[in-house]
Amino acid sequence: MNEIKIFSPATVANVSCGFDVLGFCLDSVGDDMVIRKIEKKGIYISKIEGFDLPYETELNVAGVSALAMYNSLDLDFGFEIEIYKKIKPGSGIGSSAASAVGSVFGMNELLGRPYNKTQLTEFAIKGEALASKCEHADNLAPALFGGFTLVKSLKPLEILQIPSPDDLFATIIHPQIEIKTSESRAVLPNQVALSDAITQWSNLGSLVHALHTSDYNLIKNSLHDVIIEPHRSKLIPHYEEVKKVVLKAGALGAGISGSGPSIFSLCKGIEMAKNVEDAMRNVYAKTGIEFDIHVSKINIEGIKIK
Amino acid sequence: MNEIKIFSPATVANVSCGFDVLGFCLDSVGDDMVIRKIEKKGIYISKIEGFDLPYETELNVAGVSALAMYNSLDLDFGFEIEIYKKIKPGSGIGSSAASAVGSVFGMNELLGRPYNKTQLTEFAIKGEALASKCEHADNLAPALFGGFTLVKSLKPLEILQIPSPDDLFATIIHPQIEIKTSESRAVLPNQVALSDAITQWSNLGSLVHALHTSDYNLIKNSLHDVIIEPHRSKLIPHYEEVKKVVLKAGALGAGISGSGPSIFSLCKGIEMAKNVEDAMRNVYAKTGIEFDIHVSKINIEGIKIK
Numbered sequence: 348m349n350e351i352k353i354f355s356p357a358t359v360a361n362v363s364c365g366f367d368v369l370g371f372c373l374d375s376v377g378d379d380m381v382i383r384k385i386e387k388k389g390i391y392i393s394k395i396e397g398f399d400l401p402y403e404t405e406l407n408v409a410g411v412s413a414l415a416m417y418n419s420l421d422l423d424f425g426f427e428i429e430i431y432k433k434i435k436p437g438s439g440i441g442s443s444a445a446s447a448v449g450s451v452f453g454m455n456e457l458l459g460r461p462y463n464k465t466q467l468t469e470f471a472i473k474g475e476a477l478a479s480k481c482e483h484a485d486n487l488a489p490a491l492f493g494g495f496t497l498v499k500s501l502k503p504l505e506i507l508q509i510p511s512p513d514d515l516f517a518t519i520i521h522p523q524i525e526i527k528t529s530e531s532r533a534v535l536p537n538q539v540a541l542s543d544a545i546t547q548w549s550n551l552g553s554l555v556h557a558l559h560t561s562d563y564n565l566i567k568n569s570l571h572d573v574i575i576e577p578h579r580s581k582l583i584p585h586y587e588e589v590k591k592v593v594l595k596a597g598a599l600g601a602g603i604s605g606s607g608p609s610i611f612s613l614c615k616g617i618e619m620a621k622n623v624e625d626a627m628r629n630v631y632a633k634t635g636i637e638f639d640i641h642v643s644k645i646n647i648e649g650i651k652i653k
Numbered sequence: 654m655n656e657i658k659i660f661s662p663a664t665v666a667n668v669s670c671g672f673d674v675l676g677f678c679l680d681s682v683g684d685d686m687v688i689r690k691i692e693k694k695g696i697y698i699s700k701i702e703g704f705d706l707p708y709e710t711e712l713n714v715a716g717v718s719a720l721a722m723y724n725s726l727d728l729d730f731g732f733e734i735e736i737y738k739k740i741k742p743g744s745g746i747g748s749s750a751a752s753a754v755g756s757v758f759g760m761n762e763l764l765g766r767p768y769n770k771t772q773l774t775e776f777a778i779k780g781e782a783l784a785s786k787c788e789h790a791d792n793l794a795p796a797l798f799g800g801f802t803l804v805k806s807l808k809p810l811e812i813l814q815i816p817s818p819d820d821l822f823a824t825i826i827h828p829q830i831e832i833k834t835s836e837s838r839a840v841l842p843n844q845v846a847l848s849d850a851i852t853q854w855s856n857l858g859s860l861v862h863a864l865h866t867s868d869y870n871l872i873k874n875s876l877h878d879v880i881i882e883p884h885r886s887k888l889i890p891h892y893e894e895v896k897k898v899v900l901k902a903g904a905l906g907a908g909i910s911g912s913g914p915s916i917f918s919l920c921k922g923i924e925m926a927k928n929v930e931d932a933m934r935n936v937y938a939k940t941g942i943e944f945d946i947h948v949s950k951i952n953i954e955g956i957k958i959k
Contacts, residue, residue: 367851497855507858540844547850552671552813556813
């Protein structure tokens with residue numbers, strides 16, 4: 348096998364109470380990528396469609412992660428990467444993570460899987476760092492492993508796969524505004540009230556238990572964020588209104604996807620997820636702000652060969 | 654049935670990363686209590702052995718919780734309570750919680766179980782509040798439900814039962830010193846670093862996952878407390894030394910039991926738990942401070958009829 352076509356999924360990080368550690372994987376939105384073995388040594392980006400991204404390997408997220416992996420091996424051939432980008436950069440649903448994992452996953456498959464998924468995450472972190480200016484794995488882990496993941500620690504990298512109930516769907520709205528990473532970081536407090544921290548970890552512990560026991564009601568009661576949302580939600584137009592109508596439409600919960608501007612909700616069943624889609628559309632249709640909406644089953648498989 | 658004899662177990666609250674929400678139940682240490690139906694209306698403490706506690710119903714933890722339950726019913730008879738106290742008050746392993754749950758559990762059994770365990774916890778909270786000057790359930794919940802419990806919220810009261818691996822044991826040392834509740838509260842910060850809070854909730858989420866998957870190695874990697882332990886451990890003599898030798902002896906982790914002064918450890922298997930007992934004894938034997946040590950399997954049943 349000299350060429351592989353893969354689907355690299357979008358992901359939702361943070362998930363309300365799980366700031367900086369939790370994430371889940373989507374099914375209906377993701378990039379396509381082709382990875383090809385070539386005679387010439389090195390990593391080359393040969394095609395980019397969908398969005399205007401750099402072709403220089405060292406400036407391209409998929410290129411940087413691929414290089415990190417390539418340099419760990421001693422190969423007498425190289426790889427060519429084609430990127431068919433469908434996840435909008437800056438949308439808050441793991442666009443850079445999809446690129447970062449796509450190249451290393453594809454290369455690993457072509458090489459006969461010398462590395463496990465945790466090792467692939469290590470390489471992908473290098474690519475992700477190019478985009479987000481810091482090393483983190485909260486989108487990479489769900490993209491590679493699928494389902495819900497908890498990044499227990501970065502050094503050493505430890506990723507836990509949390510089970511996902513069968514009938515769990517996500518609806519995500521992406522308002523097409525730009526939130527600068529620097530701004531979304533600047534609004535976060537350095538210190539938080541101990542009482543709020545206790546509420547947050549109680550909810551995260553409960554959410555992990557709820558996912559293990561497929562307890563939708565407890566998922567609903569756990570999807571709260573008393574630490575980050577009060578600050579970052581101010582950067583997202585109509586956030587409170589969206590959240591209100593989404594919950595009224597029956598969603599288990601709603602929150603900021605990653606650092607925004609996308610807003611995710613979790614739903615039991617496709618019907619509820621579609622009702623939530625309508626509710627989100629109704630709010631944003633009146634605003635004049637362009638938006639996309641994605642409805643997706645939770646993708647328990649993660650990145651895959653097409 | 655007019656009389657019932659019960660075993661009301663000691664418990665460990667907080668459990669390192671689970672401050673204010675997590676707890677587990679012990680098997681080898683607990684109070685015996687007798688609850689008896691009597692013709693005279695009201696709640697009466699008729700016998701107390703072991704420690705010097707008040708006989709006045711309104712001043713006795715078991716009396717107060719019993720009264721809360723009794724007053725919710727319209728009965729034409731009363732109850733007499735005998736307390737054979739074995740858990741030392743102030744030891745940090747849920748002495749007051751054992752009293753608080755014992756009376757209501759026993760009455761509920763004699764009455765044909767009009768209340769479920771969550772409702773019993775609500776009554777027991779009233780007794781616990783007499784002892785600890787605030788309403789909390791982190792010892793009550795494991796005493797009543799057994800195993801590991803997570804008190805997701807107090808209002809409304811929501812208690813989750815987290816599974817416990819088969820071969821999990823605890824070893825607990827109780828140094829016989831007094832730490833005033835006011836002092837153990839005063840050392841806690843109102844504000845904590847967001848980065849520390851993230852570490853703590855990552856560990857709690859991981860611990861819940863580890864308990865669900867019987868992953869002893871992950872239990873070990875999750876039993877860390879970066880928020881409370883740095884402050885409260887200073888109030889416990891030789892804390893660091895005990896922790897060091899306990900971990901060296903193979904324990905999965907060690908931490909402050911409740912608000913101290915007891916130090917708990919969790920171990921895989923009875924042999925490791927006994928090695929930890931020896932290690933704890935070796936440290937405290939040199940200090941001149943009196944101490945007790947308890948080795949116990951995790952009690953998944955909780956409070957029970959003897």
